[in-house]
Amino acid sequence: MERRLVIKQVLIMAGGLALLPSCLREQGKSTILLKNMDISLDQENLMADIAETIIPRTNTPGAKQLKLHLFALKMVDDCYEKADQELFVKGLTAFQDQAQDLFSKSFGKLSLHQRESMLAKLENSTSPEQSGFYKIMKEKTIDGFLNSKYVMTNLIIYELVPGRYNGYFPVKTA
Template identity: 25%
Template sequence: MLNRRDALWGLGLTIGAGATGLARRAAAATVPPLSWTPTALTPDQARVVDVVAELIIPATDTPGARAAGVPQFIDRALADYCDKDQAQLLRTGLDRMDADARAAHGDAFVALTTPQQIALLSSYDREASAVRNQTPDQPHFFLALEDLVTVGYFTSEPGATIALRYDPVPGAYHGCVPLSELGHAWATR
């Protein structure tokens, strides 16, 4: 026979499961749909890259990785720049992130809440650091992903001109300046 305590406990579990489902659906709804077509990544992998890049370099008072086009940069890098082993390492890692998210939380990586996503990324970062310390020649997908996000962001126009102080090199050209205006000539060692 069901007593009041068991009934309330079951109702609490049902409501809790519903709230968790709502939180997951809300997290998935905050991920904008891809506005581009991936060529080297599957659409699921591209969505993972989109979310991870934005978690690594979020929008603040400067544009985030998504606004800077980092996911598209990574897709192009895998298609045109990376060798087959590098590209496969990253693709396998992205698939692993989805599989780990499903195993730990029952849903795809992009559908998890932000704290759950950050917890998974933190575990990959610790794992990558351990691998790098034990076997420096062994590549880890998360280090490769972080590198591509960083390079993609800081070589983008928003990353180079808004997030960083833009100083065009070699600067302005002033030809035929009298030595009296410059002072002494100089050299470096």
């Protein structure tokens, strides 16, 4: 009887130790594991709002629903050089501060018109940090959308062999 009790307690303790790291996750950190960049949860939410402004939800899912901001973060973290990653984070921070200075509230609480005007200013910005950040963010958001499961399965019609032969296609004579 004692062996069964000990084995049961050891298994319960092992399960608790396996779950412990997920319970001790730091609050305010990014929801995905990034190796080279340090992004806070507020910055991640800001990126989600920017992506949602670029590709809003209509009759198709928007950028937030497809989690395109996480795609952009992972691509920048894995595929870009250290200098570009630092430029991206500096541009994100500068954009966050600019939204707070201009409207006295965060980007996520702005109206759609205000968001679009801020992104238009950002696209025409002369600051290398902000224009570099926006260029990467917009490019990766669009790439993520075009390569998402939704687009690949619902919007693009897959043909095994493109350009198949159609014998009944009308041909104009010269």
